[in-house]
Amino acid sequence: MATPRYLEIKQQLLDEINGKPVNSPIASERELAIRFDASRMTVRNAVNELVEEGVLYRDKNKGTFVADRKLIKKNLTSELLQEHDAMDFSVIYFSVKKAEEMAPYLEIKETDYMLRVVRVNKINHRPLSVEEVYFIRSLVSDDEINHLKELLNLNSYIEQGTVTQRFHPMIVPAQYANQLKIKITTPIIMAESTIRSKNGKPLVYIKTFYNPFEKTIEITS
Template sequence: MSQPLYQQVKSELLNQISSMKANSSIPSERTLSQKFNVSRMTVRKAIDELVDEGILYRNKTRGTFVAEKHLVRKNSVTEGVSEGETKHLLYMTRRTFEEIAPILNAPIYEDIMRIVMNKQKGNVTATVDEMYITYPYYEENVHDIDGIVAICENKKEYHVTQTFYPMLIPVQFVNILDIPMNTPIIMIRSIYRTLEGKPILLRKTYYNPTIETIEISN
């Protein structure tokens, strides 16, 4: 199979969601598992990704709903872009991330913004950026996507620690980067800290190996 089963379910859900109004509820996991003839665990994994991507949102007592459309449309970013390149906001969501909170020195119950953007050269995606920033810091100091880009571009104003990871392309970025599953890529994890040492931004940059060449040497 070219796609994992949950990704096929996710694609079917996206088709269904595209014709629904914002704040409309989607069917229950049980109903969807019967409709697609898959396990509830498979349905839940597909829904979890759509929630992470800001396409759906959960209400603990009422169910799962379609998010506002403007959160998932591409939006061009003008700052920090070289000639011949464009950057787009792909999706943005706000929720708790227990595994990310300690990296940003935040309580595990604090809301964190997850922002996913791509950089295109011509019509080809060269990189995908997956970024995390605490919601209070975003609201007080950043305000918008251009502010996020400004942090990434103004490295002299921050202490930046980078770690290089050879890995296989994450399934959720296969279609965005338009490269086959199981393709080896390089991901660079960057932690941005203020000059006083406070961590404010976690950035994971995934490089398209057909466009951007990253070499790791001793």
């Protein structure tokens, strides 16, 4: 069982959906089961995931239909990821220091060490956001510190954890106005994000200062 059958079916459906107009029906679960030579429950598992993701929707006693692209679910987690291939970042600051006032966010002692990285995220050389990323020093190997670029690709943390985000309005901090290339009186949104492992322990804490002219925060659920 290299890749499960239902994931193959899901991918196949996804490919076919791309050529279909919005609100058009897909084949019934029984038909799909015959076509893919699988049991109905296996097909259903594939369809369930697509419904869950907002790619399809079901109408009871009627059928399953292609959803509008506008309705595909977006959780904000993706903001943290490099969703655009064109996105890039440069690290402008980096240090290992005692947690002190950040200790409560990482749920460690004030005297424990953390890794603090400040970066500017860019797309086509335009600044999207300034991000302060805080890691727990003891969870990061020396080797990882020497490969910051990969460490700051937070996917591995996000995939196996849960992300909580809080949004705060503010005037752009003076030291970041320049980085974001906006006026010092500009109102912005700052997002506080905590990535936690499944057992609830914080792994990473992030403050993101968004450039409102380059990035709109959007979620669909």
